[in-house]
Amino acid sequence: MASDTLPAEPTQARRFGKARSAQSAALHEDYVELISDLLEAGGEARPTDIARRLGVSHATAIKTIGRLKREGLAISKPYRGVFLTPLGEALAGRVRARHRLVVAVLCALGVPREAAEQDAEGIEHHVGDATLAAFARFLKERGGA
Amino acid sequence: MASDTLPAEPTQARRFGKARSAQSAALHEDYVELISDLLEAGGEARPTDIARRLGVSHATAIKTIGRLKREGLAISKPYRGVFLTPLGEALAGRVRARHRLVVAVLCALGVPREAAEQDAEGIEHHVGDATLAAFARFLKERGGA
């Protein structure tokens, strides 16, 4: 017994591949979520604010915002702040809801608040639809108890 | 109410920063875990096997193995397969245990098996010590019911 480790090769390759894709989407998700939060909180999302909150240089933030624009998630004119396209808004909505659900589940499992917030920042990007649905069910049942 | 979104700026920057570090460690963790699994299952871990299981080209795998060696996690001589240093073995042990715990928790929450395995592949790298401890407690209590 003990070692049922090692799934079949193609299965394992598919899992790792999907995890890689999820990872590469993560940064954009965080940017879009943050931009949406800033817009909602103050009416504007400026590159420098974004950079400070993400803990990167403003040059890095501006470059990434450029990629968001290229992908149709954001718009911006020079020196005018960043806004989201409808596509970007839609993504932001999904990402924010997922983020909150992940935090809620972690807290429900007894994870301390700040640790939950911390780990959720990374975990959220790897929670697929089936897992998300299970999380929602878990919270609902447990909340009703 | 509704918007207690937006944590304090330094807090948020710290969270994102830690998530970035966790991410950059993720690939090495997966390699080390896989190498350990292969060694245990068959006595050898060959670059081509590693590459196939990760779903990347053998050239990519070899380059990454080079970084593992540089960091003191692995050893290899040309054409002789890859082995782990004691440091690498220790890391593999922790990573494997964490991986299994994450899968177990997801399953306990009602996530279907394959979705759990899939999402755990990414989630595991973002589960800190406090969260890990909470997961273990949760499983123990729930198992005893």
Next chain:
DNA sequence: CACAGAATGTAGCGTTGGCTACACTTTCGC
């Protein structure tokens, strides 16, 4: 209104982690 300081943008660099193409070794089958 000028100009100092802040914000924004650009240029150029480095590492990571993908890839393909090609060269070299090892291993196997005959």
Next chain:
DNA sequence: GCGAAAGTGTAGCCAACGCTACATTCTGTG
């Protein structure tokens, strides 16, 4: 024991995402 197939390694390319340094634009204060 030879030669083909498989495995291994190297070289060179690319994109993403970090950074610093510098140039440009905006803004607000005197």
